[in-house]
Amino acid sequence: xLERADRLAxxxxxxxxxxxxxxxxxxxxxxxxxxxxNGACICGAEVRVFLTDFxxxxxxxxxxxxxxxxxxxxxxxxxxxxxxxxxxxFEDHHMSVRAKSKLEEKLADGVSLEGAGGTVEKLRRVKDExxxxxxxxxxxxxxxxxxxxxxxxxxxxxxxxxxRAVEAWMREQGAEPSFPTIVAAGPNGAxxxxxxxxxxxxxxxxxVFDMGAKLDRYCSDGTRTFAxxxxxxxxxxIYEIVRGAQAAALTAxxxxxxxxxxxxxxxxxxxxxxxxxxFGHGLGHGVGLExxxxxxxxxxxxxxxxxxxxxxxxxxxxxxxxxxxxxEDLVVVTEDGHxxxxxxxxDLQLVD
Amino acid sequence: xLERADRLAxxxxxxxxxxxxxxxxxxxxxxxxxxxxNGACICGAEVRVFLTDFxxxxxxxxxxxxxxxxxxxxxxxxxxxxxxxxxxxFEDHHMSVRAKSKLEEKLADGVSLEGAGGTVEKLRRVKDExxxxxxxxxxxxxxxxxxxxxxxxxxxxxxxxxxRAVEAWMREQGAEPSFPTIVAAGPNGAxxxxxxxxxxxxxxxxxVFDMGAKLDRYCSDGTRTFAxxxxxxxxxxIYEIVRGAQAAALTAxxxxxxxxxxxxxxxxxxxxxxxxxxFGHGLGHGVGLExxxxxxxxxxxxxxxxxxxxxxxxxxxxxxxxxxxxxEDLVVVTEDGHxxxxxxxxDLQLVD
Numbered sequence: 026x027l028e029r030a031d032r033l034a035x036x037x038x039x040x041x042x043x044x045x046x047x048x049x050x051x052x053x054x055x056x057x058x059x060x061x062x063n064g065a066c067i068c069g070a071e072v073r074v075f076l077t078d079f080x081x082x083x084x085x086x087x088x089x090x091x092x093x094x095x096x097x098x099x100x101x102x103x104x105x106x107x108x109x110x111x112x113x114x115f116e117d118h119h120m121s122v123r124a125k126s127k128l129e130e131k132l133a134d135g136v137s138l139e140g141a142g143g144t145v146e147k148l149r150r151v152k153d154e155x156x157x158x159x160x161x162x163x164x165x166x167x168x169x170x171x172x173x174x175x176x177x178x179x180x181x182x183x184x185x186x187x188x189r190a191v192e193a194w195m196r197e198q199g200a201e202p203s204f205p206t207i208v209a210a211g212p213n214g215a216x217x218x219x220x221x222x223x224x225x226x227x228x229x230x231x232x233v234f235d236m237g238a239k240l241d242r243y244c245s246d247g248t249r250t251f252a253x254x255x256x257x258x259x260x261x262x263i264y265e266i267v268r269g270a271q272a273a274a275l276t277a278x279x280x281x282x283x284x285x286x287x288x289x290x291x292x293x294x295x296x297x298x299x300x301x302x303x304f305g306h307g308l309g310h311g312v313g314l315e316x317x318x319x320x321x322x323x324x325x326x327x328x329x330x331x332x333x334x335x336x337x338x339x340x341x342x343x344x345x346x347x348x349x350x351x352x353e354d355l356v357v358v359t360e361d362g363h364x365x366x367x368x369x370x371x372d373l374q375l376v377d
Numbered sequence: 378x379l380e381r382a383d384r385l386a387x388x389x390x391x392x393x394x395x396x397x398x399x400x401x402x403x404x405x406x407x408x409x410x411x412x413x414x415n416g417a418c419i420c421g422a423e424v425r426v427f428l429t430d431f432x433x434x435x436x437x438x439x440x441x442x443x444x445x446x447x448x449x450x451x452x453x454x455x456x457x458x459x460x461x462x463x464x465x466x467f468e469d470h471h472m473s474v475r476a477k478s479k480l481e482e483k484l485a486d487g488v489s490l491e492g493a494g495g496t497v498e499k500l501r502r503v504k505d506e507x508x509x510x511x512x513x514x515x516x517x518x519x520x521x522x523x524x525x526x527x528x529x530x531x532x533x534x535x536x537x538x539x540x541r542a543v544e545a546w547m548r549e550q551g552a553e554p555s556f557p558t559i560v561a562a563g564p565n566g567a568x569x570x571x572x573x574x575x576x577x578x579x580x581x582x583x584x585v586f587d588m589g590a591k592l593d594r595y596c597s598d599g600t601r602t603f604a605x606x607x608x609x610x611x612x613x614x615i616y617e618i619v620r621g622a623q624a625a626a627l628t629a630x631x632x633x634x635x636x637x638x639x640x641x642x643x644x645x646x647x648x649x650x651x652x653x654x655x656f657g658h659g660l661g662h663g664v665g666l667e668x669x670x671x672x673x674x675x676x677x678x679x680x681x682x683x684x685x686x687x688x689x690x691x692x693x694x695x696x697x698x699x700x701x702x703x704x705e706d707l708v709v710v711t712e713d714g715h716x717x718x719x720x721x722x723x724d725l726q727l728v729d
Binding site: 080117119120124125217 | 432435470472473475476477492494541544570677
């Protein structure tokens with residue numbers, strides 16, 4: 026984990042900064058290992074300072090190795106300010122306007138702040154072995170959760186009942202949902218971010234089931250669309266278009282691929298089938314400590330994929346008032362392709 | 378709910394602003410009723426504009442009454458900017474430095490931003506009848522949850538098992554925890570923000586059990602310290618000091634009371650008993666849509682209580698390596714005192 030701070034320190038030097046103030050808690054967690062709810066850290070060539078408050082002193086001393094742990098008493102921003110030197114990179118995409126202005130008032134002469142938000146997020150893109158192991162375990166647990174939920178059955182239950190029960194099962198396994206589970210049947214499937222509701226899942230419906238587990242701090246994310254019995258020819262046709270687009274996009278994933286191009290592969294397949302307008306979201310996103318992080322896989326992305334990144338590939342077709350289909354895998358980018366962490370079958374499953 | 382926007386508009390006029398941009402999602406929810414994850418609103422004398430993205434258009438049309446619902450396509454900040462006029466109050470305690478700077482680039486000539494964060498939080502302090510009903514219901518559910526957990530038993534289980542089980546029970550009732558439940562037994566009780574761990578709860582230990590439910594968007598918060606059988610004379614003595622301090626502080630609660638003075642009542646009782654140094658946190662805080670909100674009840678607070686505010690009263694004594702005691706009620710401030718929403722007994726309960 027100390028190697029992460031070294032990589033940040035190298036970027037700090039490259040940008041001719043004297044140190045970097047990390048205030049975003051997820052970034053702090055990534056760099057230091059701290060898992061509490063209040064912390065910040067300062068990183069430079071010779072500086073590794075971690076700040077927290079009295080509630081977390083003991084915890085920080087256990088979790089945070091290789092950083093000087095400082096407990097700030099009353100004046101949080103003052104505690105930061107007195108440890109900053111020279112030209113300080115700060116997370117301008119995270120720090121509030123008010124906090125920055127108060128922090129500036131407390132800086133010593135000659136100390137200045139320079140917006141450099143997004144720096145740690147870039148470091149977080151490529152996962153190390155321990156991170157990949159955690160994400161792989163989270164994805165495997167989610168696969169088990171789908172198995173459990175299907176065995177219990179979908180048809181005749183409400184979406185909310187299915188979602189709550191599978192989340193309870195995950196918690197019994199010591200995990201938690203990495204985001205609120207989506208169970209969206211029939212016409213509800215046409216809402217890409219539907220909340221599970223009191224509607225009873227019928228027979229012969231498509232059910233979009235989007236779920237992730239969080240285990241040992243790391244997230245998974247995946248989607249399958251199931252059919253509660255034969256859904257009919259039209260639904261099957263839509264399903265196969267999405268399935269083909271998803272498979273094609275997967276073959277486009279590899280180190281050096283432009284994320285936009287991977288998105289284009291799926292988008293063109295769906296457009297060629299006449300459903301271009303119905304695929305209204307990006308193809309995918311990075312997953313790690315957060316369920317949505319860099320890189321972005323979309324038409325607006327300028328990211329180039331690299332080996333060790335973990336991204337979702339999740340095209341969909343949404344027909345308002347009728348149905349939705351989304352198929353999402355979580356994959357590790359490799360030098361010459363990808364390693365798929367999602368093990369559930371992708372041919373249309375007829376389930377109870 | 379529209380009356381909330383009117384109150385904000387009155388403050389906007391009072392401060393000689395032309396409109397107010399609300400970007401903090403909880404504040405947006407308070408003003409508009411919107412429950413999704415991306416929204417903002419603009420409020421002025423004649424303006425009620427609610428902005429969201431395509432994912433939530435349908436939901437907003439159901440939930441958000443009395444506001445013009447606008448779906449912003451690609452450029453979120455641009456969508457805000459084109460609807461702002463004159464001198465605009467904005468939430469500088471929430472908006473990031475980068476977002477503000479990008480927003481400013483998009484503003485028309487003659488439009489300017491003025492930091493006014495905290496304005497909606499002040500409106501949120503005094504609860505209306507519907508809010509009080511929701512908080513009362515959440516507190517009642519939490520009381521039931523304690524009952525359920527005690528019936529199941531504490532001694533011989535791990536803290537984590539007790540916490541997970543009671544949270545699962547809450548979710549079965551359609552609620553969720555308003556914060557991660559604290560179950561801290563024996564020496565762990567001395568950590569005010571302990572995370573429940575794998576330590577088995579013994580017999581004759583004090584167990585700090587801090588829990589809240591979130592129901593219909595509103596939170597509760599409360600703590601009881603139980604004994605798993607006779608904890609001994611020393612523990613009982615500490616318990617009674619905290620209980621006395623808590624009771625004394627409750628009698629000091631009423632509209633017009635200075636929050637600092639209420640804190641002082643409890644703090645002096647604990648100090649007089651010789652444990653002043655061990656009560657290292659504030660006496661309480663407001664509770665509503667968030668489990669920690671205004672007003673603050675502490676030595677650093679400048680708040681004056683008002684009828685309809687909902688606050689916790691939660692003194693504690695923490696003896697490192699030995700034990701902790703905290704007793705916390707959730708109360709509604711009334712003209713001449715308070716109404717207690719916490720119904721569990723406060724004499725020391727010997728439990729299984």
